Amino acid sequence: MTGPAALAPEPPLAMLVELTHRCPLRCPYCSNPIELERRGQELDTAAWRDVLDQAAALGVLQVHFSGGEPTARPDLEDLVEHAAGLGLYTNLITAGVLLDEARVGRLAAAGLDHVQLSFQDSAPAESDRIAGYQGGYRRKIAAAGWIRAAGLPLTLNAPVHRHNIEHLEAIIELAVELGAERIEVAHVQYYGWGLKNRAALIPTRAQLARATEVVEAATERLKGVLVFDYVVPDYYAHRPKACMGGWARQFLNVTPSGKVLPCHAAETIPGLAFERVSERGLAEIWADSPAFLRFRGTDWMPEPCASCERREIDWGGCRCQALAILGDAAQTDPACGLSPHHAALVALAEAESDREPPAFEYRQMTRPEPVEA
Amino acid sequence: MTATRAIIADGSLPRLPQHVKLRFDQRRNRWIVLAPERVLMPDDVALEILKRCDGATSVSAIIESLAEVYEASAEEIGEDVAELLQDLADKGFVQL
Numbered sequence: 186m187t188g189p190a191a192l193a194p195e196p197p198l199a200m201l202v203e204l205t206h207r208c209p210l211r212c213p214y215c216s217n218p219i220e221l222e223r224r225g226q227e228l229d230t231a232a233w234r235d236v237l238d239q240a241a242a243l244g245v246l247q248v249h250f251s252g253g254e255p256t257a258r259p260d261l262e263d264l265v266e267h268a269a270g271l272g273l274y275t276n277l278i279t280a281g282v283l284l285d286e287a288r289v290g291r292l293a294a295a296g297l298d299h300v301q302l303s304f305q306d307s308a309p310a311e312s313d314r315i316a317g318y319q320g321g322y323r324r325k326i327a328a329a330g331w332i333r334a335a336g337l338p339l340t341l342n343a344p345v346h347r348h349n350i351e352h353l354e355a356i357i358e359l360a361v362e363l364g365a366e367r368i369e370v371a372h373v374q375y376y377g378w379g380l381k382n383r384a385a386l387i388p389t390r391a392q393l394a395r396a397t398e399v400v401e402a403a404t405e406r407l408k409g410v411l412v413f414d415y416v417v418p419d420y421y422a423h424r425p426k427a428c429m430g431g432w433a434r435q436f437l438n439v440t441p442s443g444k445v446l447p448c449h450a451a452e453t454i455p456g457l458a459f460e461r462v463s464e465r466g467l468a469e470i471w472a473d474s475p476a477f478l479r480f481r482g483t484d485w486m487p488e489p490c491a492s493c494e495r496r497e498i499d500w501g502g503c504r505c506q507a508l509a510i511l512g513d514a515a516q517t518d519p520a521c522g523l524s525p526h527h528a529a530l531v532a533l534a535e536a537e538s539d540r541e542p543p544a545f546e547y548r549q550m551t552r553p554e555p556v557e558a
Numbered sequence: 559m560t561a562t563r564a565i566i567a568d569g570s571l572p573r574l575p576q577h578v579k580l581r582f583d584q585r586r587n588r589w590i591v592l593a594p595e596r597v598l599m600p601d602d603v604a605l606e607i608l609k610r611c612d613g614a615t616s617v618s619a620i621i622e623s624l625a626e627v628y629e630a631s632a633e634e635i636g637e638d639v640a641e642l643l644q645d646l647a648d649k650g651f652v653q654l
Contacts, residue, residue: 196585198597244585246597274579274592298577299594338577338594338650366559366650367594409563409648414595 193472194433194481196244201251201438201449204233204261208254210280211317211547212305213382214344214373216449217253221550226442230260232462234267236439239467241271245437251278253441256288262295269296276301278342281328282321289331300332301340301369306348307355315348317547329363340367340414345396346386347542353399361411368411370400372418376450378548380509385545389538390421420534424495425502425520432480432504437471445470447477450505454514480504480514487516489523564654566617566644572652573613580608593651607642611652617643 206221228236240248248268255261256279268275277292277300302325306312309322332339341360345353353370360368372393375383388396397417404413419426429436433447440446443462452459457476471477479485483496490501502518510519510533511526519526566572574580579592589605591598600608606627610620618632621639625632646652 244583246583246590246592247595249595276595298579298592301595336576338575340594409565410559410561412559412648412650 195435197437197471198245198430198435199247199249200240200245201249201436202233202236202255202264203252203438203440203449204250204255204258204264205441206253206550207257208252208280208548209257209282209318210254210305210321211549212315212344213317213378213545213547214346214386215378215548216374216376217548218377218450218452219381219551221253221548222441223550227258228441228443228462230263232443233260233264236443236462236467237264237268237271237273239462241268241273243468243471245273247274247276249276249278254280254283256281256283262288262291265292265297266295269298274298279303279328280316280321280325282318282324284324284328284331286331286334289328289335289337293335293337297337299338299340301342302329302332302365303342303344304356304359305344307352307359311349311352315545317545326363329365333364338367339363339365340369341365342369342371344371344373345388346373347388347392347538348386350388350392350396353396354403357399357403357407357411361407366412367414369414369416370396371414371416372396374416374418375420375509376453376505378546381546384537384540385542387418387420387534387538390535392538393418393421419502419506419518419520420530422520423522425499425506425518427499428503428506428518431482431497431500433471433477434481434500437467445474447480448505451476453505454508485515490517493523559650560653564647566640566647566654568616568618570617570643570654571613571615572611572617572620572643572647572654574608574611574651575653578651591651598651604642604646607639608646608652611643 205227206217207224265275275298277297279302281302304325305315312322313319329339343356373379373386400413400415429448438446438449444459446459457479459476460470460474486501490496502520504514507516507518508514510530517524519530521527583590591600606624610623621632621636624639625635647654
């Protein structure tokens, strides 16, 4: 037997659990797909418990409870407790605006290990405008207080783009004030709603350079106080990011309706069929689902990737990005300087960032089509 | 993490915070460290150090213990052990 199916792949390290695509915020950079899954499609509690059982058996170490907004699900405590009971490390990825003190207490008691809390900007008006949600900032500040009071470690997640990139110092200061032990300075990536709003979000090269300077200085100054996780936008890079640590290599993503994906944007790729947990087991999907096999490893790579010394470092970059920019998920990621299309990508970034930003197309569920009565 | 950077000293009593978990993973047949959104796969030396971070053993005692295990002198390995512990503390895996 030859090919990627011959050897059982290493088990994934982590699973992203999109409990729901419902969310009170409407952030224009959201990585969820444009076609958000509706409430009626969501897996129920028993089904999610089963997914967690299977994940633990498969060898997943960490679960990220996310969405949409995972706290929109009343069974979140149940699922956290179930995951903790299986020995899974639990991370809550939240906007925080639906939390109250009692709920934070219940989540901590259920065994939650860690909370990642997003802040859209360093000050109320700006933060609320980006989120499309009035009063969000104040609620997040309160949530941070309850999280720390409950003894939970806190990571502040700061999605960065042209509208808040000049406020990085203030955002970092906020993280320190709130007692966060980590900060993710995450330049937004262009998938889903983020791709739709790219022209409104993408910073100039000069803005990015300045942001990197700020982060590097702060990383040094705050050593031992705040740990930095810095994610750069790779449109301006020379080599692509190792997207997801390589296709179907370290992570898997389960959507609210139970579709199992190698990444949150994979459904954009035509010709790939994704299986549901209701149809097949997680371990089987991980091992030999055609969609998972399609770009796993290095056999699929075109040149220059196939003979590149970095092929097992960046794993060929991002398939969904190659699709979005070039219309072909199997081509070299144009974020790579060795791609013949790299210069065009950079020119695109420079042109879009140079113009006045268009208005945000805020994230929302598509309205259902009216039905003939 | 602390409001100011904790600097390692001989008398420091390093421990793993509650949200950092050191355990043996049956599936992968190796020791791993689980922390917020991070997984560490420590090498043998780092593992021996981490195992001794119980909040009751001083840095000096950890170094003495390792010196025995590796049949080296405390002077030979002390600096490296301290450096590794400082690094682990700076990254939030260990509390001094």
